[in-house]
Amino acid sequence: MAQQELPAPVRWIDDRVGIAKVGRKNLRKVFPDHWSFMLGEIALYSFIILILTGVFLTLWFRPSMAEVEYQGSYSLLKGLPMSEAYESTLRISFDIRGGLLMRQIHHWAAVLFVASISVHLLRIFFTGAFRKPRELNWLIGVVMLFLAIAEGFIGYGLPDDLLSGTGLRITEGLVLASPVIGTYLSFFIFGGEFPGDDFVSRFYTVHVLLIPGLLLGLITVHLFLVVYHKHTQFAGPGRTEKNVVGYPLMPVYMAKAGGFFFVVFGVLAVMGALLQINPVWLYGPYNPAEVTAGSQPDWYMAWLDGAVRLMPGAESQFWGITLSWNVVVPALLMPPLFIGFVALYPFLEAFVTGDKREHHLLDRPRNVPTRTGIGVAIITFYGVLWLNSGNDLVATHFHLSINTITWVCRVLVFLGPVIAFWITRRIALSLQRADRDRLLHGLESGVIQRRPSGEYVEKHTAISLYEAYTLTAHERRVPYELPADTDDNGVPAPGRRRDRTRAALSRFYFADTVEKPTADELHKFRLASRSLGTGQERTSHSTASLQELTMSNTTESVDVDVDVTTAYNQWTQFESFPHFMDGVDEIRQLDETHTHWKTSIGGVSREFDATITEQHPDERVAWKSTDGSSHAGVITFHRLGDNETRVTAQMDFEPDGVAETVADKAGLVSHRVKADMANFKKFIESRGSETGSWRGDVAAGS
Secondary structure (H helix, E strand, O other): OOHHHOOHHHHHHHHHHOHHHHHHHHHOOEEOOOHHHHHHHHHHHHHHHHHHHHHHHHOOOOOOOOEEEOOOOOHHHOOOEEEHHHHHHHHHHHOOOOHHHHHHHHHHHHHHHHHHHHHHHHHHHHHOOOOOOOHHHHHHHHHHHHHHHHHHHHHHHOOOEHHHHHHHHHHHHHHHOOOOOHHHHHHHHHOOOOOOOOHHHHHHHHHHHHHHHHHHHHHHHHHHHHHHHOOOEEOOOOOOOOOOOOEEHHHHHHHHHHHHHHHHHHHHHHHHHHOOOOOHHHOOEOOOOOOOOOOOOOHHHHHHHHHHHHOOOOEEEEOOEEEEHHHHHHHHHHHHHHHHHHHHHHHHHHHHHOOOOOOOEEOOHHHOHHHHHHHHHHHHHHHHHHHHOOHHHHHHHHOOOHHHHHHHHHHHHHHHHHHHHHHHHHHHHHHHHHHHHHHHHOEEEEEEEEOOOOOEEEEEEOOOHHHHHHHHOOOOOOOOOOOOOEOOOOOEOOOHHHHHHHHHHHHHHHOOOOOOOOHHHHHHHHHHHHHHHHHOHHHHOOHHHHHHHOOEEEEEEEEEOOOHHHHHHHHOOHHHHHHOOOOEEEEEEOOOOEEEEEEEEOOEEEEEEEEEEEEEOOOEEEEEEOOOOOEEEEEEEEEEEOOEEEEEEEEEEOOOOHHHHHHHHOOHHHHHHHHHHHHHHHHHHHHOOOOOOOOOOEOOOO
16 A cells, blocks of 8 residues: 555654555455364453453452451351451452453453364364474463463462362462472462461462563464464465465455454454353352362363272372372373473374475374374373262262272273274264265165166266365375395494384384375276166266366466456456467357367367356456366456455366377476466556456356
C-alpha cells in the first residue's frame, strides 16, 4: 500500500518504525484450513481469558496466611477463624459483583487451557508435525504443557481451603520423599514446617508473575516459529512440501480468529455461569488435622495421584536415610522418564528411521502404524494411572473392592499399553490394506452384472481424483540399511553396535507396512484392465482415476497486481491461453464447456478435446481432457487486496513415450508451468484488464 493511502495515524507510526512494509508482507501470509488446527487456537484464547479474568481476581484476592475472623455474607462460616486468602476468596464469591462468575470462568479456562494443549500435542504427534524442522517447537509445546499443569495446581492451592490443602499435604509428602534434600526443599517451599506461613504469598508470586511470564515468552517463540517454518498442511491436490495452500492472514484468518475467540469466551462464560466448579465454601478453611473425604485433584494432576496409589508400600534404609520407594518411584522417577520420552520422541524417531529431511505435509496416522501404536500406548498408560486416582470413588459407586481395582490397574499399567499398541497397529495396517484395495479396485457399487460367460460380478466405481491423490500422497518408507562392515581400505567402520541396534529398531518400526501401489503397478493394472475389455466391469470403472495417479503433477503460484475478477475473467478465455502458455499452440472454444487443444511437450505435438469440469466466478476454473492426451488443470484465485490476487495453477498430464517422460523427469514440465505463470503475470498486468469474460457457473459433475 502506498504511503499516501495510509491513514494519518498509521502513516505517522510508519514514518518512525516502518510497519507498512513488514505488515504488508506478514498480513499476506497464507495459512491452511483444517478443523484440527483450531486446537492450538483454543489453547491461545484460553490463555488470554485466563489473563483477563486473573487481573480481575488479583484486585480483591489477598495472598496472606494471616488469621482473621470471617464476617462475610456466607452465614454458615460466619465467626470462623481462617486465613486472609480464604476469606478474600469467599468475599470475591459472595460480596463482589460478578466475582463468582469470574472465579468460575478462570477455573474453567485453566481446565480448558491444559486440555487443549494436550489434545493439540496429540494431533501434532499422530500427524508427524514434530518432524524436522519443528523439533524445537515440539519441545516448547511439551514445556508449556507442564508449565500449564504446574500453574493450574498452584492456582488451585491459593484459596487455602480444605480440598486444596489436602492436595498440598500430598505434595509435601512427595517433596519430603526426595532423598537428602527433601526436608530442606519442603522448608523452602512452605516457609517452615507444613503448612507454614508463607506458602500462599510465594505461590501467588509464582502464579501471577513467574509462570505466566514464561508461558507468554514461550507462546511468542512458538508463534514466531510457526510463521517462520510455515504451517503444516494435510496432503491433497496442489499441496506439496514446498507450498502452503490456504487463505491469507488478512482479512480471512483475522476475521475467523476474532470470531472464534469470542466463541471460546462465550462458551467459557456459559460454563462459568451454569456449571459449578470448586465451591470452596463447602470445604471450609484448611486444617492440617482434617482431610476431605473422597478428595480428588483436578483431572490433569490425577495421573500422578494414581501412580502413587498404584505403587505397593516399600522402604529401604541407606546410611540412616529412609527411601520410600512407594513415593520415589511413582512421583520422582516415573514422571521424568515419561515426560523425557515424550519430549525426546522426535529425535528417537529420526534416529530409528534415518529421516533427516524437512517435512511440511502431515501424515495420516494409518500410514505410520508404529508411531500411531506408540501414541495410543502412551494414552493407555496415562489413562490407567488416571483411572486409578479415583479407585476409592469407583469402589464406592460400583460396590467393588478397592484392592481388586488397585491390582487390576497394577496389571493394566504394564499390559494395557502393550495390548493397545498391538491392536492399534493392526487396525492401522488393515486401513492401509483397505486404501490399497480402494486404489486398485475402486468402490463397491452394489450393482451385480452378468458376463457373457454367465459369471456374476459386482461393478466397482472409480474413486475421485481428490481421494486418490490423498490416498497416495505419502512416501514409500524403507527400513534403515546397515552400512558396510569396512570401508574401501578394509578398515572396520566405527559404531557397528549402534548401527545394528538402529537397524533392528528400524525393521521393527517399518515391519508389515502395506505400501501404496507403485506407478508401475498402477500402469500394469491399467493395461490389464484394458486388455480384458468391457467384460471386466469390476476394474474398468476404476481405471480412469487410477490413470490420473500416474500423471505428472505440477503446482505453481503467482501474485498479480490486478483485482480477483480481472484475473479470473482472463482464465475463462481459453483461446487466449497461447499468449502466455508456451506449451499450448492453439485452443478452440467449441461451446461454453468444451474446447479443442493443440500442445507441444518435449518436442511431441498432440491434440485432444477437453471439458470444463468446474467453474465458479472469482474462485476456480478446472478442465480435463476427454480423449487423446491425459491432461487436467485447476486454477484457483485468492484475493490478497483490492488490486492484488494470488493465482495458483495445478497442471496434470500423463507422459506418453520416451520424449515426454524424459522431459518430465528433467523438470522441463515444471519449469514450463512456472514460466507460463510468470508470462500470465506480465500479460495481465501489462493490459490492466481482461480480453473477455464468461461469468457462468459450472458445478462439478454437471
